[in-house]
Amino acid sequence: MRPELRLLSDDLVTRILDEGFQLLIDPGIRIHNAEALDLLAAAGAEIDRVTQIASIPERIARQALATAPHAFDLYDLDGRPVVHYGGDRVHFDPGSAAISLLDSDGRTQRPPQTADFVRFVQLVERLPAIDAQSTALVCADVVEEIGDLYRLYLALNFMRKPIITGAFRKDTWWTMKDMLSAVAGGDEALAQRPTAVFDVCPSPPLLWSDLTCQNLIDCARARIPAELVSMPLAGATAPVTLAGAVVQHTAESLSGVIIGQLARPGSPIVWGGSPAVFDMRHGTTPMGDVGTWMIDLAYVQIGKTLGLPTHAYLGMSDAKIVDAQAGLESAGGTILAALAGVNMVSGAGMLDFESCQSFEKLVIDAEIIGMAKRLIGGLEAREDPIALTLMRQLRHQADYLGQEHTLRWFREEFYLPSDVIDRGSSDAWASRGSPTAFERAQARVDQLLAEYRPPALSDELKAELRRLTTSAAQHFGMHELPPLPKISGE
Amino acid sequence: MIDDILAQLTESVVLAQQQAALDLTRQALAAGLEPLTIIDKGLTPGMRIVGDKFACGDYFIPHLVLAGRTMKGAMALLVPELRRRRETASRAGTAVIGTVKGDIHEIGKSLVGIMLTASGFEVHDLGVDVPVEAFVSKVKETGANLVGLSALLTTTMVVQRRVIEALEHAGLRQQVHVIVGGAPVKAAWAEEIGADGYAEDANGAVDLARRLIGG
Numbered sequence: 001m002r003p004e005l006r007l008l009s010d011d012l013v014t015r016i017l018d019e020g021f022q023l024l025i026d027p028g029i030r031i032h033n034a035e036a037l038d039l040l041a042a043a044g045a046e047i048d049r050v051t052q053i054a055s056i057p058e059r060i061a062r063q064a065l066a067t068a069p070h071a072f073d074l075y076d077l078d079g080r081p082v083v084h085y086g087g088d089r090v091h092f093d094p095g096s097a098a099i100s101l102l103d104s105d106g107r108t109q110r111p112p113q114t115a116d117f118v119r120f121v122q123l124v125e126r127l128p129a130i131d132a133q134s135t136a137l138v139c140a141d142v143v144e145e146i147g148d149l150y151r152l153y154l155a156l157n158f159m160r161k162p163i164i165t166g167a168f169r170k171d172t173w174w175t176m177k178d179m180l181s182a183v184a185g186g187d188e189a190l191a192q193r194p195t196a197v198f199d200v201c202p203s204p205p206l207l208w209s210d211l212t213c214q215n216l217i218d219c220a221r222a223r224i225p226a227e228l229v230s231m232p233l234a235g236a237t238a239p240v241t242l243a244g245a246v247v248q249h250t251a252e253s254l255s256g257v258i259i260g261q262l263a264r265p266g267s268p269i270v271w272g273g274s275p276a277v278f279d280m281r282h283g284t285t286p287m288g289d290v291g292t293w294m295i296d297l298a299y300v301q302i303g304k305t306l307g308l309p310t311h312a313y314l315g316m317s318d319a320k321i322v323d324a325q326a327g328l329e330s331a332g333g334t335i336l337a338a339l340a341g342v343n344m345v346s347g348a349g350m351l352d353f354e355s356c357q358s359f360e361k362l363v364i365d366a367e368i369i370g371m372a373k374r375l376i377g378g379l380e381a382r383e384d385p386i387a388l389t390l391m392r393q394l395r396h397q398a399d400y401l402g403q404e405h406t407l408r409w410f411r412e413e414f415y416l417p418s419d420v421i422d423r424g425s426s427d428a429w430a431s432r433g434s435p436t437a438f439e440r441a442q443a444r445v446d447q448l449l450a451e452y453r454p455p456a457l458s459d460e461l462k463a464e465l466r467r468l469t470t471s472a473a474q475h476f477g478m479h480e481l482p483p484l485p486k487i488s489g490e
Numbered sequence: 491m492i493d494d495i496l497a498q499l500t501e502s503v504v505l506a507q508q509q510a511a512l513d514l515t516r517q518a519l520a521a522g523l524e525p526l527t528i529i530d531k532g533l534t535p536g537m538r539i540v541g542d543k544f545a546c547g548d549y550f551i552p553h554l555v556l557a558g559r560t561m562k563g564a565m566a567l568l569v570p571e572l573r574r575r576r577e578t579a580s581r582a583g584t585a586v587i588g589t590v591k592g593d594i595h596e597i598g599k600s601l602v603g604i605m606l607t608a609s610g611f612e613v614h615d616l617g618v619d620v621p622v623e624a625f626v627s628k629v630k631e632t633g634a635n636l637v638g639l640s641a642l643l644t645t646t647m648v649v650q651r652r653v654i655e656a657l658e659h660a661g662l663r664q665q666v667h668v669i670v671g672g673a674p675v676k677a678a679w680a681e682e683i684g685a686d687g688y689a690e691d692a693n694g695a696v697d698l699a700r701r702l703i704g705g
Binding site: 099138144147168203207209233235236237278280281282283353355 | 547551598645
């Protein structure tokens with residue numbers, strides 16, 4: 001039996017959904033995008049062109065929910081379906097779009113550079129617990145206007161896992177699509193075997209900006225999965241009650257499903273989000289707060305009720321260094337996300353309110369993820385009888401280490417951590433120089449990166465990706481891209 | 491009786507009783523109190539208490555917001571009276587604040603506005619998605635000596651630089667201290683774009699503003 005976690009009663013699910021549908025009608029959704037307003041008008045929604053508010057009847061929402069797929073697969077670059085969005089399957093990717101990186105000194109945040117993100121992509125490739133890449137760092141050594149597509153460019157040169165990404169502009173989305181299409185072997189191949197998901201974020205409360213709405217429409221038309229990232233901030237940009245924040249999330253996400261399905265019925269869409277409670281003392285958005293987790297778990301349950309694939313930003317910490325706070329907050333969110341059956345959990349490696357990535361935290365989080373995956377693997381009988389035959393055979397001898405049965409099952413029954421988790425004796429630990437978790441994580445980062453081997457990418461493809469990226473950079477006044485770092489073994 | 495009204499007015503700000511604050515302000519005016527007295531002895535002490543309670547952890551941000559709104563409501567009654575007397579309230583400084591063009595994040599900027607108001611600044615909050623020129627023209631219009639620029643996105647941070655350049659271009663840069671803030675904004679960025687300072691939160695912004703204006 002797979003353990004499950006549900007926060008909402010059936011009655012509360014019904015009430016939240018009902019209020020979500022009602023918000024679509026009054027006060028309606030603000031949509032700063034003419035194309036979306038046209039689609040909604042054609043479908044029969046009432047549009048106020050001056051205020052750009054769409055009043056959307058439930059009928060349109062129900063129609064959209066009827067055409068939205070309940071599941072889809074993400075493919076790695078070798079064409080294998082490695083991530084299944086749908087049901088209770090759980091996958092993890094690193095928290096995305098960090099604007100700073102925790103330096104190897106463990107204390108200083110600094111702007112990430114090209115070489116940092118390339119190393120990050122390589123590390124993710126080497127961590128089996130992490131199922132997908134994300135465009136995790138925003139590189140400071142290129143012009144801001146290509147910040148989004150440049151990350152994808154770097155990742156595509158070094159990754160095989162699928163990737164969770166997003167565009168910062170309307171025009172750069174097309175360059176990103178062209179890159180993915182080049183790697184997949186054409187637009188149709190990309191639509192058939194998507195390798196990437198684009199995050200699209202409504203703005204709280206109840207607003208779609210022109211940019212992100214266009215990204216959503218363009219994804220739908222290209223049949224590239226879009227991940228709705230509604231982010232109610234309870235008490236500040238959303239009602240303070242956790243259920244109230246979920247109501248707002250429901251309305252914003254429903255409007256996203258509607259826009260996507262109107263643009264192209266059947267296009268893959270994910271019920272995701274990044275809500276938070278508002279810290280009433282510091283004015284911050286704590287991702288490691290229990291209230292934040294509860295909003296996440298509740299909206300995921302709503303998404304599952306609607307039969308949609310789900311996503312959440314969980315497993316992050318607001319600590320500034322990789323310390324005890326980082327561990328406890330990341331573990332709490334990660335384990336709950338696994339129990340809730342979130343299809344894609346974004347957040348590994350992330351510190352400081354979704355702003356700072358850390359190599360060391362990523363490998364520690366990979367251990368938490370390993371444990372969480374073991375947990376939802378559930379507790380099985382394994383054999384029938386469970387233990388009777390074996391125990392009668394051994395009677396009162398403590399000789400289980402010497403049994404075939406032990407060898408047969410221990411790898412599946414136990415989670416076997418890497419050396420990041422210290423389980424030796426205190427003497428052994430002292431003899432290794434008494435390393436902290438951060439130092440052990442650093443050693444593991446070095447070891448994993450040393451083992452990394454780049455994928456075989458054809459020279460033509462590499463050149464095409466560079467041409468697309470350079471052309472975008474030049475459009476924004478940057479003549480030449482930073483050189484790609486050389487990898488040993490290349 | 492007059493002291494009583496002022497004490498009650500102070501309390502109405504501390505407790506964020508918006509209607510009571512309006513009633514008491516009207517009473518105070520009817521009793522012949524000068525608007526400046528009502529501000530200095532009634533409203534401002536209330537905001538100071540709210541600030542102190544926030545600093546020691548008794549009060550939270552919603553208290554600040556609602557107390558600020560209470561004070562603002564009372565001020566709306568007093569400003570026409572001041573104008574009629576050709577008086578202005580004594581101010582720690584005049585600030586023009588806003589979230590820069592392309593960015594619609596409101597909370598941090600608004601908190602800075604409330605905290606600056608609480609510390610005796612005259613605050614002109616231009617809101618969000620504010621065009622570069624709007625900052626310049628408001629500084630011209632008000633003779634402000636402080637400009638606060640908020641940006642929450644890496645993509646809109648650059649607009650902070652453009653506002654500073656526009657202030658220079660308009661010959662206003664010497665007149666104002668420019669402070670910047672927002673999640674991605676750090677001290678190094680403030681220095682790079684030629685701002686006079688940066689603060690991590692609303693309290694820090696007030697300390698910074700006082701330090702800059704005082705010095």
